[in-house]
Amino acid sequence: MRYKALLPGFALTIITITSGSWAAQQSNEPIQVIAPVTNINPAMVELGKKLFFDPRLSKSGFISCNSCHNLSLGGTDNIKTSIGHNWNQGPINAPTVLNASLILAQFWDGRAKNLKAQAGGPIANPGEMASTHELAIEVLQSIPGYVTEYQQIFGNDKINIDDVTSAIAEFEKTLVTPNSRFDKWLMGDNEAINDTELAGYKLFKETGCTGCHNGPAVGGTSYQKMGLVAPYQTDNKAQGRFDVTGNESDRLVFKVPSLRNIELTYPYFHDGGAATLREAVDTMGRIQLGKQFTDAENIKIVAFLKTLTGDQPAFNLPILPPSSDKTPQPMPF
């Protein structure tokens, strides 16, 4: 930990290196380091990566997973609610796919229990990719490059949606973002974050933000009501967990989002209603914690949040296998 003692006329910085191990330091904090991914199937990751970038999984031939979970843009689309087939306005803000493997369930309302269950949803959603699982499989089965790759991984040449979503999920497991400055600090590098950022983190903890935003994903460990202390004003129709369970107590209860890479995943909240981190921090303070952050406090917390940006996906742009004469034609219009 670093302590700065300000005396009249000069500044003295005393740096004390914690004698304990990195692991020991981590265990004292509500936020944990993101570990690099292990235990994945590399061939399945390569197939899943291609599928993630392939717009032929959509009816139009234009929209891929990467359209709304753009890995050049923090795994999201940076618009309030997404654009789907026929320029349909989506009902909710696209959550980032980065670190999605670290959180308790998928979608804002948690209706998919894991990445694999999520991956099939948008393909067949008429307002998103607007295909069907049957058509998507027919398309993939008609592409010789995919059939060969599939055969090598799954041992047969009859592609099915279960394996397709497994492959996409396997790729998505690799989309963790270790080595953020904050993680370096957690692991004992006291120079990794500056005094303002550290003060922001302390404030983040002391005010109670870590009550929900904790764990390696800095969130994604629980569902919480949006507007715990004061109601959240929005025109968005989403009712969160209520839409899944039908329980009145689940109304406006959403999955707590990860704050990893939050600098990249604007706009914020399930309705994309907060354009900036400054606005998001202010709103969260007021409606979740009953706390009006001062400008100075807001600046510190935002500075801390920006230390959560980790290593972004680093891989070659996938080159997709070409369609064949038998491939069903896209139907964009």
Added chain:
Amino acid sequence: MRYKALLPGFALTIITITSGSWAAQQSNEPIQVIAPVTNINPAMVELGKKLFFDPRLSKSGFISCNSCHNLSLGGTDNIKTSIGHNWNQGPINAPTVLNASLILAQFWDGRAKNLKAQAGGPIANPGEMASTHELAIEVLQSIPGYVTEYQQIFGNDKINIDDVTSAIAEFEKTLVTPNSRFDKWLMGDNEAINDTELAGYKLFKETGCTGCHNGPAVGGTSYQKMGLVAPYQTDNKAQGRFDVTGNESDRLVFKVPSLRNIELTYPYFHDGGAATLREAVDTMGRIQLGKQFTDAENIKIVAFLKTLTGDQPAFNLPILPPSSDKTPQPMPF
């Protein structure tokens, strides 16, 4: 050259290595090898690559250059005519950006004299990216990561559209696709293409296809009338060079497209009217050359055309610098 003499009972393959240099062999053929790109500005390429992938150059924040010139898909979108802002149906098939630096002018009607002149068009086209140059520059100027990179390249921090399109063009210059099997054959590797493919190439030359499809891009060296011998049937409204010059003799005169990577850039023609190479070869034979190819001839020519697929772009998916609180909001709806 390879000659295969078939005798009863066994096959004898005689391979004669041409004694002349690679250059000598090339000079005898109407198609030339694609040279790897040289003489580029690497920093400008990196900036241009980011801009090419950045949907913030569009009004919606959703459409980038790569949306319709998808480098995972042969530099095109593989749909008949492109999808633009608000799901606008584009008037014409998106030409590939691969090897576009090798051709005489840009757009099907050649209205842009070079890559730089082309790059500014879609950004401000209401049916494509639907932004304006002024708004696009305001967006880029608000993104600190771009300002820093721009400053390092251009020596000042006032971004302008001229430099932006220069950077995109500089990146596009790198999108050449050398090392196709056909180029290896041109350079003297007789094993690079098989007998069917070689027969297809001979037929391609003898029938007169190389009259238009010649040079390193196998096209892109001239404008020609679509329907020289027999009229081309289409509902597409595009009138080609006539739309640029107003000369009656330019009606339905289009730029001859490159056939490089043609296996990847379906559907074919300015209206995307041919879904398959088989259909495209058949139509071209009939309406441009007055020749009805037999099935056997068609198969050979298609086999040859598939040898024109070269090295696809190989680079890490670009990670884009985040917007700031001052960045104008996207306007998707």
